Amino acid sequence: MSVCEKALVGGRRYWAWIGALLAVILVGVLFYLRQLHVGLGITGLSRDVTWGLYIAQFTFLVGVAASAVVVVLPYYLHDYHAFAKITILGELLAMSAVVMSLLFIFVDMGQPERALNVILYPTPTSIMFWDMISLGGYLVLNAVIAGLTLGAERRGVAPPRWLRPIVVLSIPWAVSIHTVTAFLYSGLPGRHLWLTALLAPRFLASAFASGPALLILLAMIVRRLASFDPGREAIQKLSVIVTYTMVVNVFFVLMEVFTVFYSGIPEPMAHFEFLFVGLEGHAPLVPWMWASMALAVISLVLLLTPRYRTDERTLAAACGMVFASVWIDKGLGLIVGGFVPSPLGDVTRYVPTLPEISITLAIWAVGVLLVTLLCKIALAVRGEPAGA
C-alpha cells in the first residue's frame, strides 16, 4: 500500500470533516471563478488600498511556515529529544502554510495566467523574485526532510546521512523566508508604516510566537483525536518559547510606538493614528487593534505565570489568544494600515467583500485539509510497526 493511501482510511467523523472542508473550498472556487471573470473589482480593494486580506494572509502564513524552525533547530541541531515527535508536526504545518501563502499570492494576481512570467523574466532587483525563490525552496526542503524521515522510519532504518546538511540548511532558510517577506514592505519609500529596519525582526518575533502557539494547539488536538502523544515536555518547552517570543514581539511594537510618537514626524504617526484611534473620522480597525493589544496582554499574563502556563487548559487559551492577537496585527492591521493614509493623504475605506472572504476561507480550508491529510499519513506511518 502506498503511503498516500493511508489518508483514505478513516471513520465517519474523519470523512465528515474532510467533506466539510471540501464544501468550504468549493464555495471559494466558485467565487474565484467569478473573480477571474469580472476582475479583482469584486474585492473591497481600491486604487489607494491595493493590497488587503489576501496579501495580509500571505504575510501572516509565511510567519507560520518559518516558525517550524523553533522545533527543527533544537531537535536536529541540539539533539533535544523531547521534540522528537512534535518536529514532524511542525514540518507538516510549515509545508501547509507555504502552500497557503503561495495560493494567497496567486488569487491576488490580476493576470494569474501570466504567473510564470516571474520565472521567464527573473528580476533580481525585485524582492518578490527572491520571495518566490525562498518560499519555493522552503517548501521543497521541508517536503524532502519530512518525506525522507518518515520513509526511513517506515522501513525501520536511519535516515540517509546526506539529509543532515539539508536539515541544517533549512534552519537559516526558515529565517530567510520571513526576512525576505518583511523586505517586500520595508524597502518602499513613501510607505511610512513599513519603512523601518525593525520590520523584519518584528515579523520574526511575531511569527515565532504565533506559529508555535498554533503548533501547541495542533499537538493537543492530535493527542485527543489520534493515539499519538507528542509529549507533555515538548508542549511545555514550546510554551516557554511562545512566552519569550511574544514578550519580544510586544517589546518591538512598543519600540515602534516610541520612535514614531516621540519624534513626532507626521507621516508615520498618521498610520498609527489610523490604526489605534482613527483618522478623519475613519476608524474601521480601531476595535480590532485594541482587541489585539488586549489579547496580547492577557496571553502574556497567562504565559508568564508558571501556574497557568503549566495547566494545559489555560495554556491552550493563552495560545489561542497569541494566535488571534498576531493574526489581527499582521493579518489585518499591518497591510491595510500601510496604505492608509495614501501617499496623497487619502483615508480610504477598505472592507473585504463576501467573495473575498469566501476565497480567503477556502484557502485556509485547503491548508487545514493539507494538515489533516499529512498528519493522517505521518501518524499512520508512526503507528504501524517498523518494517510493515
Next chain:
Amino acid sequence: MSLDRRAFLGVAGLSALAVAGTRSLDALTRRGRAEGASEARAATRWAMVVDPGKCRKDDGCTGCIAACDRAHNVPHFSERAHEVKWIWREPFDRAFPDHGGSLPEDAARSQSVPVLCNHCDNPPCVRVCPVQATWKRADGIVMMDYHRCIGCRYCMAACPYGARSFNWLDPRPRIKEPNPEFPTRTKGVVEKCNFCEERLALGRPPACVEACTEGALVFGNLKDPRSEVRRLLRSRHALRRKPELGTGPNVYYLV
C-alpha cells in the same frame, strides 16, 4: 529496467525543475542586452515643467486631462475605488505635503496643480516589478508593457506619488470616446502616464502639452542646454515632488 511509481515521479519532477531552471538562467544572462537603447535616446532626458501660475484652474479647465484621456483610452469609473488616472488635478498641499505654509489662507493652499507620473531617475516601481513589465528607457521614460504585467500591484505600493492605477474591472465599457489608434488595457493590469511615447516617436509633443492653451505645460529635453525646459529651470525656482525620497522626479513645478 525497474522504476517504481515514486522514482518515476521524482525523476519527472526533477526534469521539469531543470528545464525551468535553464530557462531562468538563460533569461538572467541575457538581461539588459535585448532592451535596445539607441544612441539618440541616451542624449535625451525627457522632462516636463509645469507653470501653475499660468494654469486656468479657476474656471474649471480640464483641457490637458481630457486630451490625455481621449488619446490613451483612459476609462472613467464613477466609483473612486476603481478610478484610473494618468494626469489629474491635486490641491497643492496634497501634492507637496512638505511645502505647505502654516496659515490656512496661505496662497499655495487654494491652488491646485496637475500631477502625473514623474518618470523618476531612480524609480521605485521599476525596482520592485518582478517581471520587468515596467522599466526605464534610456531617454528617461518609465514604460509599461501591458502584455507582461501580472497584476501584482507591487509597483503601486512602491510609487510614492500615487501615479499608478490598476484595472480592477474591464475598462472598455467605461471609455467615453474610444480611440482606435491606441490600445485599451485589459482588466488585471497596472497602467500610468507614458509621457506620450507614441507621439514622441512621431515627433509630436505629449497630448496634454499640446492641449494646454495657456502654455502652462512645457515639455522638452533636459540634456539639451538650449531647450525650453532648461531655459525655464535656469531662470526660475522650481519644486519637485518629494525629492527627499531620492526618486529624482522629472516633472518640475515653477514657483
Next chain:
Amino acid sequence: MNDRGLILGGLLLFVGLITLPVWYNVAAGTPSRPPELKLPAQGKDPFGTAEYMRASHMSLLVAWRDEVVRGGERTVVGRDGKTYAKSLTRTCMDCHSSRAEFCDRCHGYTSARVSCWDCHADRRLAEGSAR
C-alpha cells in the same frame, strides 16, 4: 493480476468518452470542414510565405510586439523592399481587413483563443460603429 479487467475496461471507457465528439459528428453526418479564409485581393506576402505565416504568425507578432514596446523599433522592411509599421491593427489588417473572416475563422475552428482584441481595436469595427 486480478484487476486487469477493471483497468482495461476503465481505460476503454475513458478513451471512448474523450473521443465522444468525434463519434458524435461521424454518426450525425457532420464531418468538419477546414475553415475558408477571406484572402486579400492584392499583396504578395511581404513578411513570409503563406506556409510560414500559417505556422509562425504568432511568433512574428510577439517579436514585433516586443521590438516596438520594449525596443522602440517601430518599422520593418518587408521582402518587397518597402518599409512597414510593425502593427497588427494597421499593417496586417490593412490587407487582411476582416478579423471575422480571417483571424476568427481559423482561431474559432481550432478553438485557440487569443487575447489581442482585449486591448487592440478591430479598427474597422470601431470606426463602423462610430459612424
